[in-house]
Amino acid sequence: MSTVQPGRTPQQAQLSAINRLRGEVVEATAESAGSYAGLVTRVLAFALDALIIDGVAAFVGVTVGLGVSLLRLPHDVDVVIAAVMGGLFIVWTIAYFVFFWSSTGQTPGARTMHIRVVDNRARGPLKPRRALLRFIGLVLAALPLLAGLLMMLWDARRRCLQDRIARTVVVYT
Amino acid sequence: MSYADSLLLSATRLATAPIRLAAEVGQDAIDAGREAQRAVAVASEEAFLGLVDAIVVRMVSEDVIDRVIARVEAAGVAQRVVDRMLQDGLIEQIAERVLSGPELERIVASAFQSALPDEVIAQALASEAVWILVDEIARSPSVTEAIAHQGTGFLEQVASKTRDRSRKADSRVQRLAERVGRRRARSGASDSGDVTAPGQLPGGEVR
Numbered sequence: 585m586s587t588v589q590p591g592r593t594p595q596q597a598q599l600s601a602i603n604r605l606r607g608e609v610v611e612a613t614a615e616s617a618g619s620y621a622g623l624v625t626r627v628l629a630f631a632l633d634a635l636i637i638d639g640v641a642a643f644v645g646v647t648v649g650l651g652v653s654l655l656r657l658p659h660d661v662d663v664v665i666a667a668v669m670g671g672l673f674i675v676w677t678i679a680y681f682v683f684f685w686s687s688t689g690q691t692p693g694a695r696t697m698h699i700r701v702v703d704n705r706a707r708g709p710l711k712p713r714r715a716l717l718r719f720i721g722l723v724l725a726a727l728p729l730l731a732g733l734l735m736m737l738w739d740a741r742r743r744c745l746q747d748r749i750a751r752t753v754v755v756y757t
Numbered sequence: 758m759s760y761a762d763s764l765l766l767s768a769t770r771l772a773t774a775p776i777r778l779a780a781e782v783g784q785d786a787i788d789a790g791r792e793a794q795r796a797v798a799v800a801s802e803e804a805f806l807g808l809v810d811a812i813v814v815r816m817v818s819e820d821v822i823d824r825v826i827a828r829v830e831a832a833g834v835a836q837r838v839v840d841r842m843l844q845d846g847l848i849e850q851i852a853e854r855v856l857s858g859p860e861l862e863r864i865v866a867s868a869f870q871s872a873l874p875d876e877v878i879a880q881a882l883a884s885e886a887v888w889i890l891v892d893e894i895a896r897s898p899s900v901t902e903a904i905a906h907q908g909t910g911f912l913e914q915v916a917s918k919t920r921d922r923s924r925k926a927d928s929r930v931q932r933l934a935e936r937v938g939r940r941r942a943r944s945g946a947s948d949s950g951d952v953t954a955p956g957q958l959p960g961g962e963v964r
Contacts, residue, residue: 622927628919696916697923737934756924 620742621699621754623734632693637680641673678719685715690757704751714750721746 652665684691689700689709701718703710710718725732725745732745741753816822829835842848855861868874881887894900 622924623930624926625920625923628923698920737931738938742931 619755621697621756622742623736625697625699625756626736626754629691629693629697629699632696633680633691634693636692637677641676644672645669678716681719681722682712682715685718686710686712694754698757699754700757701752701754704747704753707755710750710752714752718746718750718752721749724749 648665648669652662657665681691684694685701686709688695689702694700701710702708703714721732722744725735736742736744736747741747743753747753
């Protein structure tokens with residue numbers, strides 16, 4: 585049952601109802617297919633990705649650290665190198681996710697768990713700008729005690745905050 | 758002893774003296790015969806062994822055995838014997854008997870209980886050739902490929918199991934979250950005093 589809200593014409597209300605119904609049908613179809621990846625699978629995929637990212641970063645960090653320790657550089661230079669390395673770590677992390685999301689839609693962790701990030705409508709890989717937006721959304725989702733990630737539990741298409749921002753969904757492959 | 762008894766004994770001895778003499782001579786003759794028989798047996802045995810030894814030496818030195826084997830092979834005797842044994846099913850019977858009988862088990866059990874396996878393993882480990890062989894086998898492409906395949910197969914198996922379980926866990930967590938959401942919606946509705954069905958906003962509007 586729907587009621588006509590004040591300030592809206594009957595046509596607008598009808599159009600709104602049709603769109604809403606269409607969305608519900610799409611959601612119901614997708615939900616019944618069970619094709620949207622759930623929390624546990626996505627967390628495991630992310631953990632694998634974090635392992636790769638941190639492993640590579642640790643290897644590079646240790647290598648650079650050993651090299652720097654051999655050179656006996658001044659303290660200020662050490663600080664600058666550490667800052668540069670920190671910046672590189674951030675760039676590496678962003679590049680990792682943006683590259684994989686915009687190329688195949690699958691990071692190595694997602695590939696292992698057989699899930700894929702796709703465009704909400706086109707169902708294809710994201711453009712780099714959308715992938716970058718999704719990464720920013722991921723950071724924002726993690727900030728309020730992961731609330732932005734947990735919101736997928738009450739979403740019919742299991743979308744987190746970053747999915748809503750970048751208009752993406754994560755599906756099982 | 759009285760005189761008469763003594764006289765009788767002497768007379769008896771005198772009377773039986775020839776018989777005793779004859780008996781002793783006969784016994785000596787028998788002993789001599791046995792001795793001669795033994796000597797003949799020993800001599801003939803030694804002669805026989807010497808003959809056998811000479812035959813064997815001759816056979817070996819002049820390759821008699823090789824010639825005999827060559828002739829047997831040329832005549833196809835061995836082939837005929839084997840064919841006959843196979844035709845008659847003798848080989849099968851022997852094999853069946855050996856395999857089904859308890860002898861083989863006993864032999865195998867006693868072989869394993871003996872020091873032979875330990876000795877064999879110790880000698881094999883001490884041999885450098887074995888390690889070279891192991892190294893060669895380990896380096897062979899088929900073995901390395903099989904090991905790699907097994908490793909990736911194992912990882913894929915682990916990943917597959919993990920995927921299955923994570924998907925089940927997804928559904929479980931989702932159901933739990935939905936249950937929590939419904940309970941919260943129900944308690945919120947009862948607090949406000951407006952009872953609405955799930956999926957409806959208070960006031961009747963569809964959410």
